[in-house]
Amino acid sequence: MTKTSNVEELRAICRQIRRDIITMITAAKSGHPGGSLSAVEIVTTLFFDVMKHDPANPKWVDRDRFILSKGHACPVLYSAFAELGYTPKDQLNTLRKLGSIYQGHPDVRFIPALEASTGSLGQGLSLGIGMALAAKLNGSPSRTFVVLGDGEVQEGQIWEAAMLAPFHKVDNLVCIVDYNKIQLDGFVRDILDISPLAEKWRAFGWHAIELDGHDIPALQSAFAEAAEVKGKPTVLIANTIKGKGVSFMENNPKFHGVAPTEKEMALALQEIG
Amino acid sequence: MAAKTKYELKLGLATREAFGKALVELGRQNKDVVVCDADLSKSTYTAGFAKEFPERFIECGIAEMNMVGIGSGLASGGKIPFVSSFSCFVINKGFEQLRVTAAFPNVNLKVVGTHSGISIGEDGPSQMSIEDLGLACSLPGFTVLCPADEVSMTALIHASAAHFGPVFVRAGRAKAADIYSPGQEFTIGKGIQLVEGSDVTLIATGLLVAEAIRAAETLDGEGISARVVDLHTIKPLDRDIIARAAAETGAIVVCEEHLLDAGLGVRVAQVVSETKPCVMEFVGIRNTYAESASPDELLDKYGLRAKDVAEAARKALARK
Numbered sequence: 366m367t368k369t370s371n372v373e374e375l376r377a378i379c380r381q382i383r384r385d386i387i388t389m390i391t392a393a394k395s396g397h398p399g400g401s402l403s404a405v406e407i408v409t410t411l412f413f414d415v416m417k418h419d420p421a422n423p424k425w426v427d428r429d430r431f432i433l434s435k436g437h438a439c440p441v442l443y444s445a446f447a448e449l450g451y452t453p454k455d456q457l458n459t460l461r462k463l464g465s466i467y468q469g470h471p472d473v474r475f476i477p478a479l480e481a482s483t484g485s486l487g488q489g490l491s492l493g494i495g496m497a498l499a500a501k502l503n504g505s506p507s508r509t510f511v512v513l514g515d516g517e518v519q520e521g522q523i524w525e526a527a528m529l530a531p532f533h534k535v536d537n538l539v540c541i542v543d544y545n546k547i548q549l550d551g552f553v554r555d556i557l558d559i560s561p562l563a564e565k566w567r568a569f570g571w572h573a574i575e576l577d578g579h580d581i582p583a584l585q586s587a588f589a590e591a592a593e594v595k596g597k598p599t600v601l602i603a604n605t606i607k608g609k610g611v612s613f614m615e616n617n618p619k620f621h622g623v624a625p626t627e628k629e630m631a632l633a634l635q636e637i638g
Numbered sequence: 639m640a641a642k643t644k645y646e647l648k649l650g651l652a653t654r655e656a657f658g659k660a661l662v663e664l665g666r667q668n669k670d671v672v673v674c675d676a677d678l679s680k681s682t683y684t685a686g687f688a689k690e691f692p693e694r695f696i697e698c699g700i701a702e703m704n705m706v707g708i709g710s711g712l713a714s715g716g717k718i719p720f721v722s723s724f725s726c727f728v729i730n731k732g733f734e735q736l737r738v739t740a741a742f743p744n745v746n747l748k749v750v751g752t753h754s755g756i757s758i759g760e761d762g763p764s765q766m767s768i769e770d771l772g773l774a775c776s777l778p779g780f781t782v783l784c785p786a787d788e789v790s791m792t793a794l795i796h797a798s799a800a801h802f803g804p805v806f807v808r809a810g811r812a813k814a815a816d817i818y819s820p821g822q823e824f825t826i827g828k829g830i831q832l833v834e835g836s837d838v839t840l841i842a843t844g845l846l847v848a849e850a851i852r853a854a855e856t857l858d859g860e861g862i863s864a865r866v867v868d869l870h871t872i873k874p875l876d877r878d879i880i881a882r883a884a885a886e887t888g889a890i891v892v893c894e895e896h897l898l899d900a901g902l903g904v905r906v907a908q909v910v911s912e913t914k915p916c917v918m919e920f921v922g923i924r925n926t927y928a929e930s931a932s933p934d935e936l937l938d939k940y941g942l943r944a945k946d947v948a949e950a951a952r953k954a955l956a957r958k
Contacts, residue, residue, distance in 0.1 A: 426716070473743045480714060482743040485734060491704045492739055495711015495719075498696065502672065503716065522735075525704035533696065 366448045370414050372581050378413055378448065379405050379581075383610045383637045385444035385457055389467070391630040392458040396469070399620040401441040403545035403578070403605040404512060408433075410584040411510055412445045420450040423478035427505050430496045432481045434489020435514030435543065436470040437622070442479075443467050451478045487520025489513065490540060494530050497538040497598075508537045508592070516548030519557050524569070530598045531570025538598040539591045540571075543578060545607035547618050566600045578603025610637055643833055643858075645851050650816035653809040653844075654752040656791035658683025661720060663792075664799055665691050671799060672712050674698050674721040676705050681811075682722040682752045706732035706749070710739035713746040718799050724758075725751025725767035725808060733773060740804040741777035748798050749774075750807045755895035756928040756936045757812040757845055763927040767808075772900025774806035775873045781826055782873040784808040784902075786847035789818035790870055797826050808844060810895075812933045815848035817868070829876035835865030838951045839883035839890045843869050843902050845942075846893040846921065852944035857951055864951055872902055880906055881913035889917045889954040893947050895937075898922040917957045919950040 366378060382405050390396035412418070416429040433442050440460065447454040452466060459465035466475040470484030481492050493511035500507040517523065530538055542562065550556050559565075563573040572594045576583045584603075591599035607621070608614025611633040614625075625633060651659075665671050665687050674696045679685040688695035696712075698705035702723055709721035721728065728751050729736070740747040754767040774782045781803060785791040791809065798805040817832065824830075832847070833854045842850035847868045854864040865887055867879055883890055890910060892903035903920040910916060921942065928936055937943055 430715075482738065485738045487703075488707050488735060488739055491707025491735070492711040492714070494704075495708040495713070496715045497711075498708065499672075499712045499715020499717045502694065522703040522707065525699075525701035526707070529698060529701065529704060529708070 366413070368413050370585070375409055375413055375581050379409050380637055381448060382409060382441060382444040384634055385447065386440045387611070387625060387630055387633045387637070389440055389443070389457045389460040390624045391627065393461040394624050395461060396440060396624055397437040397622050398625060399547065399607040399614060400435060400438040400514060400543065400545060402609045402611065402614065403607050404438050404441050404543045405609065406579045406581055406584060407512060407541055407543060407603055408441050408445050410581055410588065412449060414585060415588045416510065423451060427507050429507055430480045430493070430509040432483065432489040432493050432509070432511045433471055434483055434511055435486065435517050436483030439471045442471065446476070446478065452476055486514065486517040487522040490523055490526035493538055493540070494526055494535055497535045498533070500537055508539065510539050510541065512541045512543055515542055515544045515546065515553050515559060516556070518542060518559050527566065527569045527571070534596050535598050536595050539588065539601065540598065541601040541603055543605055544602055545605040547607040547616070547621060549621050551618050563602045570597055572597050572599040573602060574599065575602045575604065578605035579609055612636060643851055643855055645817060647815040647817070647848050647851060649813045651788040652811055652813050653785055653787065653791045654811060655683050656788035657750055657752065657795055657807070657809050658686045660792040660795035661687045662690055664796060665694065668718065668799065670716065670718045672696065672717045672719045674705050674709050674719060676700055676702050676723040676727065678723050681724070682750070684722050702727050702731040703735050706735035707739050709747045710735070710745045718746060718748065720748040720750055722750040722752065724765060725754040725770045726765055729767060729770040729773050737777060741779050744779050744803055746802050746804070748805045748807070750809060752809040753811040754808045755810060755845065756923065756940060757810055757895060757933040759812070759933040759936060760930050762930040766928055768897045768923050769900060770808060771872050771896050771902060775905065777804070779803060780873060781805045781871070783826070783870060784843045784872055785870050786844055786868055787814045787817045789816070789820055789822055790824055793822070793824040794870060797824060801826055810845055812845065814845060817847060817851070824870065827871045827874045827876060829867050829869045829871070829879040831865065831867050831879065833864065833866035835863040836887055837863045837889065838954055839865040839867060839887045840893060840947055840951065841867045841869055841880070841883065841890055841906055842893040843872060845895050849942065849944045850893050850947050853947035853951065856944060856948045862951065862955065869902060872905065875905055875909055877909050877913065880909045884910050884914035884916040889958050891919045891921060891947060891950045891954055893921040895942055896922055898924055917954045919954040921947050921950050
């Protein structure tokens with residue numbers, strides 16, 4: 366698939382990525398569908414429109430960097446990689462199996478085009494700061510994008526990183542919080558409430574934009590706004606729906622970390638269309 | 639009466655200070671060298687680098703987890719980052735980050751932990767890193783270095799920068815006896831035989847190398863020929879020099895300013911048992927935290943002196 370700014374084309378890509386996610390997690394019989402589906406528009410808008418990168422030259426030094434700090438949502442990233450030609454599409458259904466490049470969490474040893482091995486929550490923003498600072502030192506226009514889970518911001522390291530990035534004026538860094546309101550044990554507000562989220566990031570010195578994380582034009586304009594903000598990093602508080610696109614998974618904590626059955630897969634694929 | 643070796647063992651720079659000096663030199667030679675510190679730059683001696691290369695120095699504040707992650711990100715971005723703090727803070731607080739963002743993806747991160755061991759002294763046990771070598775060695779792919787003096791620290795900091803992959807370097811607060819002459823060559827993974835001997839081998843690292851040399855002098859006065867080997871590289875171990883010592887002297891004493899449960903001693907014992915099993919004794923910290931006192935008082939009390947090394951050698955010889 367090629368890159369595009371056309372919203373209808375991006376929506377079609379999102380549908381394909383949702384189909385891939387459902388199919389590969391069903392084949393794996395384990396994985397995290399809810400948080401993969403909530404991040405589809407974020408990942409698609411970045412990889413198919415906003416970010417500068419080249420699947421034919423994955424190590425291009427001036428490429429934009431992407432870190433999926435919420436590594437358990439890797440099916441969304443694997444699908445995007447496969448659709449873009451970074452990795453083989455016909456192996457997506459080997460997810461989580463012995464010898465597969467599609468490991469249970471992103472692993473650069475198996476997919477060198479990944480920027481980071483993630484899975485232990487809380488670490489991606491610090492890595493992103495390092496990559497963004499390296500770009501500045503190298504005089505490179507490269508920008509860095511980090512996607513965090515909402516439950517993930519309960520990790521203390523996130524706030525160490527949140528404090529440092531504005532202080533060091535890391536304005537080539539964009540953080541996106543996939544605020545789908547559900548974590549493993551239940552609703553975020555019941556486990557350890559993180560609201561008010563935008564206010565927290567603003568208090569730490571970030572340029573914060575709240576938006577609907579499934580609204581592609583809103584994501585496009587937020588990323589364009591972030592590119593213009595100088596002297597501070599930008600955070601997108603992306604309000605999303607866990608399990609987005611599959612009615613029986615939407616807002617259902619069960620599908621944080623449970624694979625669909627074959628029957629559920631058929632229903633889900635029918636809904637996604 | 640103790641015989642003299644060729645070593646004068648005059649007190650020189652602390653290895654942390656040697657690290658700081660080497661870092662400035664490295665910064666002049668290589669513009670990709672970047673340094674991160676966590677509000678301890680005057681103590682770790684990264685302040686010299688910060689002064690000369692402010693644009694390449696990233697003050698992370700008192701936030702070691704974030705510092706290690708930033709270091710790994712800088713490495714992924716093509717830089718050669720040295721992240722530094724007290725050893726106990728960077729290795730313990732940053733361990734999960736060293737594991738997931740440095741070791742697991744094999745990132746080119748350099749970690750320098752200063753104020754290691756009990757010789758930090760008066761600050762007491764919360765600041766004493768007595769488990770850092772074990773923790774660093776438990777990270778697959780990490781190279782782990784423990785230089786004994788200024789010359790070895792300088793050479794090994796340069797070697798760390800030239801080596802691709804994660805490296806942990808242990809440095810101390812206390813002034814260290816000068817052992818090597820400038821110009822001595824160091825290779826990561828190659829131990830150095832400092833004193834020839836045939837009855838027993840004293841294998842030491844860091845501050846204990848000088849104590850082992852003194853112990854060899856004492857033993858020589860008793861007619862015991864003790865070989866002294868500096869293992870400045872804890873991982874990967876120099877298997878050849880260990881196997882040779884086991885085969886040729888039949889007794890080994892391993893000496894370290896570290897917990898015996900997880901340091902150099904157990905690693906050397908593994909190699910000895912896999913190659914040429916022989917009698918072994920261990921000088922180190924035994925299943926305890928230390929306390930506040932002067933470095934000298936602590937080294938005496940916790941049994942990390944030349945007399946303790948000599949005693950362990952006699953014990954080994956009696957069991958031979």
